[in-house]
Amino acid sequence: MNMQTTPRLTAAETALVEAFGAQIGELPGNGAVIGTRDRLLDDLKKAGLPTRRIESWHYTDLKTLLRAIPDAVPSAVIDPLSPIVEGSAVLSVLDGIADIKATADGIELSLFKEKLADGSALAGLTALDKDDAIGRINGSFVRDGFALVVPAGAEIAEPVELQALHGAGQIHTRFPASFGARSKATIIERHRAVMEGAAFVSSISDIALEDGAEITWIILQQQGAADTHLGQIRAKLGTNAKLRLFVVNAGGKLVRQELRIDVQGEGAELTLRGVNLLGGDTHTDVTLVLGHNVPHTNSTEIIRNVVFDKANGVFQGMIRVAPDAQKTDAKMACNTLLLSDDGGFSVKPELEIFADDVICGHGATVSDIDRNHLFYLMARGVPENKARAMLVNAFVAEIVEELEDEKLVEALEGVISAWLEKHA
């Protein structure tokens, strides 16, 4: 006999479905957008949240880990913070709602909710594949954000900070950004909880670099101790474009940062650097899916993880080299400083190489603090706890310093040392 049962929805899945129902008529969008939202939610309901049986979610069983969704509470009064780099243009999104008065020199800015209302946001609302839970959740619920257009040839001197601050509740934002040919800019995407109480956050940044654009994009995730953060970067690199993507995870209870990057112009270069500061009873996942789709492109990826307490981390690095993407040069490294017996870090490099003339390498290390280094510092009078903190800092500072921009390096090092002081 064949037993067929409809899979029961988990508490979190039910809460998502109910939240969607409660917001019917409230979420911005024209008819086509609303139709897409309905479809995405329906797909989410049918597939459920991904489990470990889905390969790309194997180390982050969202169905089990996401126990509940906090209620959608009304927006609290939140004031913008000063930017982490002095002089930056601040584009604030407070409790998921973009500041209508925001401006940034040299950038054409629009509100994402208007792009939803007039339907121009429609094309970006799709899920990337059948396992794209973040695309489905964000596409269903996204309310606002900023769309940035940097004109060809523009050089934006000061950084632009996308400042997404929130209290408790459900926050879904989006940041499409297109960078014209040969343009230069530094964008800091900062997510931060500024109040107590659990939040469920999803955020997608759609980044398009046209030919010769040189962009530094920093994600600084400082969510609260009870927050879920589901982030996704969708980036496309044109001919000779250079994207430097720097991800800092320094918060959150359950975090997944997906980086879906297509290098599709010859001579293009991706530099990915990641710093994961993990403590407490948290789970943090950085998943890269990188396509080298044309010949003569380069990428380097370095992920540095520091694990305290019972924290659990994941890095999945998938590099796909298309059949005609000859002369691809890709190097990936994932180094973990494991400072607790109860913590863990899982690393899964995946190289799918269909071209025959490429250089692709990957390596992973897991270590404790180097005893020779510790002895050296202590022999100079630095007490053990301080010496340890210096060495942990050094482990991640090494890649932060690559950013070269002194103010930016200083700002990120400030975030890192503040985190370490609190957790180490």
Next chain:
Amino acid sequence: MLEIKNLHARIAEDGTEIIRGLNLTVKPGEITAIMGPNGSGKSTLSYILSGREDYEVTEGDILYNGESILELDPAERASKGIFLAFQYPVEIPGVATMQFLKVAMNEQRKARGEAELTTPDFIRRVKEAAEKLKIDQAMLRRPLNVGFSGGEKKRAEILQMALLEPNLCILDETDSGLDIDALKIVADGVNALKSPDRATIVITHYQRLLDYIVPDTVHVLYKGQIIRSGDKSLALQLEENGYADIIGEAA
């Protein structure tokens, strides 16, 4: 200043005994040379004095200014004025040299209950000391010892020693890997620190360094014991005849 009494010590991990009943007294103002063939325990002695936990003292004691230091960790010993110039200074990427110097100086001051240095005062001290040792500013901007040549690393060690103003300096094979010019600079740096209340232990394999840093006493270490002590003429005698004679006599 330093009194080592019947010291026995072994490698913590495998129990190999390295120091086997060593006795040594070092007086303030003195330069003490410890010489010996490879494997005699010279470097181990320097590590034990500075508190490296890879070694276990099984018997005897080390008295520094009359107090046992066996229970002190390396940082506590350092702030009491014990300084080891490493044979192989480690490279630490990500730790800026200046930041390291400032933390080390201020942590020692804090441990002694002294006020921390102001930034201008700190910078002035480093600049002055660096000039004397012909260390250029570019080197100080690099991460600690990273990319330094062998000679630069040794000069950086002496720079730290000059800035930290220790009472007991232990130089572990500071001459190894140095050409004659670098050796002179390093020796001048060490001699400049000579004072009536500071003692220096020079650990070396060769007599060469002792032409520039002239010892008051010379001790020969062999199989973890001092087998012969004398004045600087002992070093010259060793240079001429090697260790074989003395080892033969002791055996």
